[in-house]
Amino acid sequence: MPEAASAQPTRAPIGASEFDRDTAVTPREPGVYDIDLSAGWTIMNAVNGGYLLAVLGRALADALPHSDPFTISAHYLTASRPGPAVVRTETVRTGRTLSTGQASLFQQDEEGREVERIRVLASYGDLDALPDDVRTAAEPPAIPPMGSASVPRTVPPRRRQLRHHRTPDAQARPVDPGMGARTAVGQGEMRAWFGLADGRDPDPFALLLAVDALPPTAFELGLSGWVPTVELTVHVRSRPAPGPLRVSVTTRNLAGGFLEEDAEVWDSENRLVAQSRQLARARL
Amino acid sequence: MPEAASAQPTRAPIGASEFDRDTAVTPREPGVYDIDLSAGWTIMNAVNGGYLLAVLGRALADALPHSDPFTISAHYLTASRPGPAVVRTETVRTGRTLSTGQASLFQQDEEGREVERIRVLASYGDLDALPDDVRTAAEPPAIPPMGSASVPRTVPPRRRQLRHHRTPDAQARPVDPGMGARTAVGQGEMRAWFGLADGRDPDPFALLLAVDALPPTAFELGLSGWVPTVELTVHVRSRPAPGPLRVSVTTRNLAGGFLEEDAEVWDSENRLVAQSRQLARARL
Numbered sequence: 001m002p003e004a005a006s007a008q009p010t011r012a013p014i015g016a017s018e019f020d021r022d023t024a025v026t027p028r029e030p031g032v033y034d035i036d037l038s039a040g041w042t043i044m045n046a047v048n049g050g051y052l053l054a055v056l057g058r059a060l061a062d063a064l065p066h067s068d069p070f071t072i073s074a075h076y077l078t079a080s081r082p083g084p085a086v087v088r089t090e091t092v093r094t095g096r097t098l099s100t101g102q103a104s105l106f107q108q109d110e111e112g113r114e115v116e117r118i119r120v121l122a123s124y125g126d127l128d129a130l131p132d133d134v135r136t137a138a139e140p141p142a143i144p145p146m147g148s149a150s151v152p153r154t155v156p157p158r159r160r161q162l163r164h165h166r167t168p169d170a171q172a173r174p175v176d177p178g179m180g181a182r183t184a185v186g187q188g189e190m191r192a193w194f195g196l197a198d199g200r201d202p203d204p205f206a207l208l209l210a211v212d213a214l215p216p217t218a219f220e221l222g223l224s225g226w227v228p229t230v231e232l233t234v235h236v237r238s239r240p241a242p243g244p245l246r247v248s249v250t251t252r253n254l255a256g257g258f259l260e261e262d263a264e265v266w267d268s269e270n271r272l273v274a275q276s277r278q279l280a281r282a283r284l
Numbered sequence: 285m286p287e288a289a290s291a292q293p294t295r296a297p298i299g300a301s302e303f304d305r306d307t308a309v310t311p312r313e314p315g316v317y318d319i320d321l322s323a324g325w326t327i328m329n330a331v332n333g334g335y336l337l338a339v340l341g342r343a344l345a346d347a348l349p350h351s352d353p354f355t356i357s358a359h360y361l362t363a364s365r366p367g368p369a370v371v372r373t374e375t376v377r378t379g380r381t382l383s384t385g386q387a388s389l390f391q392q393d394e395e396g397r398e399v400e401r402i403r404v405l406a407s408y409g410d411l412d413a414l415p416d417d418v419r420t421a422a423e424p425p426a427i428p429p430m431g432s433a434s435v436p437r438t439v440p441p442r443r444r445q446l447r448h449h450r451t452p453d454a455q456a457r458p459v460d461p462g463m464g465a466r467t468a469v470g471q472g473e474m475r476a477w478f479g480l481a482d483g484r485d486p487d488p489f490a491l492l493l494a495v496d497a498l499p500p501t502a503f504e505l506g507l508s509g510w511v512p513t514v515e516l517t518v519h520v521r522s523r524p525a526p527g528p529l530r531v532s533v534t535t536r537n538l539a540g541g542f543l544e545e546d547a548e549v550w551d552s553e554n555r556l557v558a559q560s561r562q563l564a565r566a567r568l
Contacts, residue, residue: 070542071515071563073357075384075405077377092403093361097565098514100359102403119376119386121359121405123514123563130540137472138536188421230382230407231355233517235563237539252422253556255521256414258354260559272537275544277561279355279407279519281381 011199019196019206023051025059031089033059035105039082047080049118049229049278050212054205056087056103056120061205063089064099064124068204072122073233080117081107098125127204127239140266141191141248188251190214194265195244202240202267210247211263211276217251225283230258232278243268257282295483303480303490307335309343315373317343319389323366331364333402333513333562334496338489340371340387340404345489347373348383348408352488356406357517364401365391382409411488411523424550425475425532472535474498478549479528486524486551494531495547495560501535509567514542516562527552541566 014020022040025033041051053074061067085107092100100123106114194210196202202210211234216227246266251259259282265274298304306324309317325335337358345351369391376384384407390398478494480486486494495518500511530550535543543566549558 071359073359073405073515073517075355075357075376075407077384092359092400100361100403116376119384119405121357121403121515123359127540130542133541134537134539136537136539231357231405231517231519233357233515233561235515235542235544235561237537237542237544253418253420253521253559255418255420255556256411257417258414258519258521260519260521272539275537275561277517277519277559 011201012196014201014203017196017198017200019054019198019200019209023054023058023205025055025062025087027062028086031063031091033062033087033089035059035085035087037080037082037085037107042082045079045081046226046228047082048209048212049074049076049232050209052080052105052118053120053208053212053232053234055085056105056118057122057205057208059087059089060101060103060120060122060124063103064091064101065094066099066124066126068125068127068239069208069234069236070098070123070125070127071233071235072120072208073231074118074120074229075231076118076229077116079228080105083107085117086114092121097129098123100124127236130238134271136272138264138272140246140270140272141264143191143193143246188217188254190217190249192247193244194247201242202245202273204236204239207236207240207245207265207274208234210245210265211249211274212278214247214249214263216280217249217259217261227259227280227282230279230281232276234274234276236274238267238271238273240265240267240273241269241271245273254282295485296480298485298487301480301482301484303338303482303484303493307338307342307489309339309346309371311346312370315347315375317346317371317373319343319369319371321364321366321369321391326366329363329365330510330512331366332493332496333358333360333516334493336360336364336389336402337404337492337496337516337518339369340389340402341406341489341492343371343373344385344387344404344406344408347387348375348385349378350383350408350410352409352411352523353492353518353520354382354407354409354411355517355519356404356492357515358402358404358513359515360402360513361400363512364389367391369401370398376405381413382407384408411520414522418555420556422548422556424530424554424556425548427475427477427530472501472538474501474531474533476531477528478531485526486529486557488520488523491520491524491529491549491558492518494529494549495533495558496562498531498533498547500564501533501543501545511543511564511566514563514565516560518558518560520558522551522555522557524549524551524557525553525555529557538566
């Protein structure tokens with residue numbers, strides 16, 4: 001989608017963007033990292049789950065001998081708040097092709113006790129070392145092209161917008177300027193263009209954000225309110241090419257107060273670069 | 285599918301079947317369990333990943349205040365062997381509706397050192413406490429009915445059969461007596477009836493087995509050989525009704541030497557009782 005790239009007047013490079021600053025972890029000792037969770041990625045006072053996953057993903061990338069998340073599974077324990085946090089990692093196994101690690105993010109409660117917010121298990125590798133073979137039956141989702149009248153711009157999942165687009169009334173508007181090309185395509189499915197507000201190109205950590213950046217599909221199913229994630233697993237399948245991403249999120253089954261959200265992320269070269277599934281609770 | 289139930293001459297009750305005996309864990313101390321991994325669930329000398337998940341799932345059901353796995357994510361580190369193993373669990377968080385735990389399975393190597401085989405993170409709850417609401421767009425897979433000429437019996441994922449049906453030549457036979465109604469329905473998809481050989485009805489732990497019991501979809505994609513699981517996450521969505529299960533496994537994207545396998549499990553009352561996704565390595 002080169003037209004999108006050229007439409008961005010300035011474009012923050014990978015490593016020097018808002019997303020990079022807000023996910024930067026500072027080593028305190030081997031395997032332990034400090035992070036100041038930015039208030040810019042909150043929804044209803046809770047920090048976005050995809051942003052948290054990117055933070056934990058960067059800590060593990062530093063701690064493990066491999067730098068790219070291939071599969072990362074997160075269990076969300078308590079709601080994170082903006083502010084200081086510490087990430088403690090453990091190297092579980094190192095191998096030639098894959099390494100496995102564990103990481104937890106902690107914050108202090110009002111009495112100064114450490115409370116665990118989220119715990120992940122992940123296997124890392126080197127995306128650039130993978131062979132080029134692709135055999136796929138998957139096709140990119142149909143989304144109106146960026147630049148069309150109903151699609152004013154790429155999705156900026158930042159600050160006000162991210163805080164906003166999770167609110168229940170978001171679904172009332174067929175095109176939300178804060179959501180770019182978000183289109184409801186029937187019960188339980190959402191599709192959107194996704195890009196960082198400062199034009200930074202996607203990398204594997206931005207994919208961890210992208211899978212959880214759309215409004216809950218539960219809104220399309222007629223539910224409203226908070227849909228907390230219980231567990232979220234992301235598979236990064238390829239390093240994304242520069243340019244905007246397309247994201248589709250589908251819920252097929254809401255039952256017993258729980259629903260799954262399946263996300264697929266496609267890059268500008270029409271490759272399926274990430275798949276995710278989360279189990280979320282619906283407050284009925 | 286009552287005809288299947290009546291066709292079973294004897295039917296082991298839940299708790300007293302081969303599957304229950306082979307997944308029984310013995311508490312050694314609080315949170316630590318001994319298990320003798322049965323040789324009956326091996327494929328090419330490696331113990332089946334779904335069987336291992338059921339073992340870890342039972343240990344966590346004992347260790348946590350809730351007894352039903354809602355979501356369980358497993359990272360497979362080294363190949364398990366039949367024989368003694370120890371499961372060490374950690375209670376991560378306990379809540380009113382959900383509890384989260386971690387568990388690892390270890391075996392000793394030839395020098396007597398403990399080697400970690402598999403690590404899981406899981407959130408448990410009470411399936412019977414969930415409300416009855418269902419809003420679903422998911423439909424059971426089409427499979428020829430059991431009892432038809434091409435479908436001799438339910439799937440017995442045990443001993444010889446399980447060892448057999450992962451071998452590369454399994455795909456050559458459109459109907460494998462060891463696989464029941466396994467039918468290839470096009471590239472990258474498998475469907476089968478699934479039941480335990482001794483007629484034991486399914487429970488949530490049998491679902492953990494069911495999602496990984498079919499031959500790899502990679503065989504349908506023209507690959508052969510071992511397709512080791514890197515990570516497997518299962519969501520148990522409902523307690524299965526008595527009677528045989530239907531399982532569909534789909535692979536849409538093989539790229540860079542990795543593929544996903546998405547499994548859905550349906551019970552005899554046409555409910556989607558489990559969803560799973562695994563990331564596996566294809567030896568090209």
